[in-house]
Amino acid sequence: MVKESQTTAAIRGQFLDFADVADCPSELADTVRHLKDGLLLLRNGHIEWFGDWEEGRDKIAENCPVHQYPDKLIVPGFIDAHIHYPQAEIVGAHGEQLLEWLENYAFPAERKYQDKAYAAKMADFFIDQLLRNGTTTAMVFCTVHPESVEALFTAAEKQNMRIIAGKIMMDRNAPQYLLDTPESSYDASRKLIEKWHKRGRLLYAITPRFAPTSSPEQLEMAGRLKKEFPDTYMQTHLSENADEIKWVRTLFPERSGYLDVYHHYGLTGTRCVFAHCVYLEDQEWDSLLDTDSAIAFCPTSNLFLGSGLFDLNRAREKQVNVAIATDIGGGTSFSMLKTLSEAYKVMQLQKQKFSAYEAFYSATLGGARALSLDHLIGNFSVGKEADFVVLDPAATVLQAKRLETSKNIADLLFNLIILGDDRSIFHTYVNGCLVHKRDD
Known part of the structure; x- marks a missing residue:
């Protein structure tokens, strides 16, 4: 891991992002900003x-270092709207549909995270x-386990x-070794919110796993937390x-339906993100819009677990x-490029369009908007x-040939999107600092 700490720097190269606009334009291409020879000046991480x-x-400025990337493409950092860090070790576990996969793979893997040392090791791996x-x-x-949250936030910090x-938060319909109670989940979540939410760049999400594994009493507690801490997030399936x-x-x-369960307990609204949404009823689509809730589209997971095809046109x-999401470990890759490739195929199967511009938008500014972070990140x-990424369009022999x-x-x-993976990530910058260099 490489990390540079500096208050001022200049980045020169080819850039692409999407401009801030008040409303979504009729053509996304109208918001594209493409600079063949551009300059980005950084100060104190901004x-x-x-x-x-x-x-x-x-x-x-005089003596300001200029980092030059003449043969690369620089884009905003990718935003993954739904991912399970304790499931990194079970990516590609064979087969099964969702409920069986949880029972056979996800739950046993998550049991290990009550161990602080193990959680810390895996958090570093995940980041x-x-x-x-x-x-x-x-x-x-x-x-x-609260220990898992402590480990991840510590690694991210x-x-x-x-x-x-x-x-x-999970108090029923799961192995006994993973269950909490409505009261203990409220108390532990509240302590974590008070310690970590808005500490530096960290934010807290109230996290009922999904409705079947939370009792009405626990969902009521989750809604209570959201009322008490209205600027927190809520994430679920x-x-x-x-x-x-x-x-x-x-x-x-x-x-009246699945989404109404969450809505009844005050778990819809701005900064509430629902993963998958493959089988929504008409009134659920309307409720998502009316409450300003967001969806995390998880193409590799939906395909791997045989869940279905998300209707992006709807x-x-x-x-x-x-927003786009990998959903590790039901999802099969950490790579947002590979995830976008699978999203394109999901759309193809439904005779729907998914342009390269829309793909990159969904992984950058579109993802930031879905997470109510577009005032801070995304372009x-x-x-x-x-936060930005230096991409290598010729990372492999095949990519180099295709580039011609x-x-x-x-x-x-x-x-x-179609040919890229982690090899296409040349450098990654976070808060103005170089935090990853590709191993060449």
Whole structure:
């Protein structure tokens, strides 16, 4: 791991991001900012200036180091809106549908995180994997153990990363060794919020795993926390699997649907993120829009666990905010590039379009908007936090050959999505500091 600490730096190279606009334009391409020879000036972890090299070169302070990337592409840091750090060690565990996979793989893996030393070791591994893949912000599930949250926030704080995370709340329908109670989950979550929320760049997410593993009493406690700490986040799962939805109906027969369970307990709204949403009813789409809730689209997980195909066109029509997510370990790669590639294929199977611009938007500024962080991260606008990735479009022999025939920047982006992986991540910067260099 390489880390540079400096208050002022200049980055020169080819840049691409999406401009801040009040409303989503009819054509996303209209917001693309592509500088073939650009300059990014950094100060104290923030963006001080961004524009063309010729226009900005005289703004570089004397003795300011200039990092030059002539054959690369620099984009904002990737944002992963849904991921489980305790499941990193079970990525690719064979087969099964969601509920069986949880029982056979996820729950046993999560048991280990009551051990502080083990949790700390895996938290460091997890953060390293994020940075190696160009992910600079993530919304993360820990385990039911407070020790797992402490370990992750401690590891993220070392890198000054913007991480959203929380302790799972789970008091039924899971192994006894992973259960808490409504009261203990409230008390532990409250202590973690008071210690970590808004400490540096860290943010807390109230985290009921999903409705079947929380009693009404526990969901009521989760809603109480959200009322007491309204600027915290809430993350959970929604309508991932057909059997899961049937189960929710039997557990909460008094509610009109799966999303209504969460809504009833005050767990919808701004900064509330629902992973998957593969099988939503019409009224659920409307409720997500009306409450300003967001969706985390998890293509590799939905394919690997056979859950189904997310309907992005419906989300567009309903104007519901959508972010992209790896969902490690049901998901099969930490790479946001590979995740975008699978998202493209999910759309193809439904005869829907997913352009290279929309893909990169969903992993950067679009993800920031879905997480209510677009005032802080997501593009190179002056004043924002300096999280960015230096991509190598010719990281492999095949990519280099394909690059020879790229027609334009959109084609180059698409090549990165379809052919790229962690080898395409040349450098990763967090808060203006170099935190990862590719092993060459």
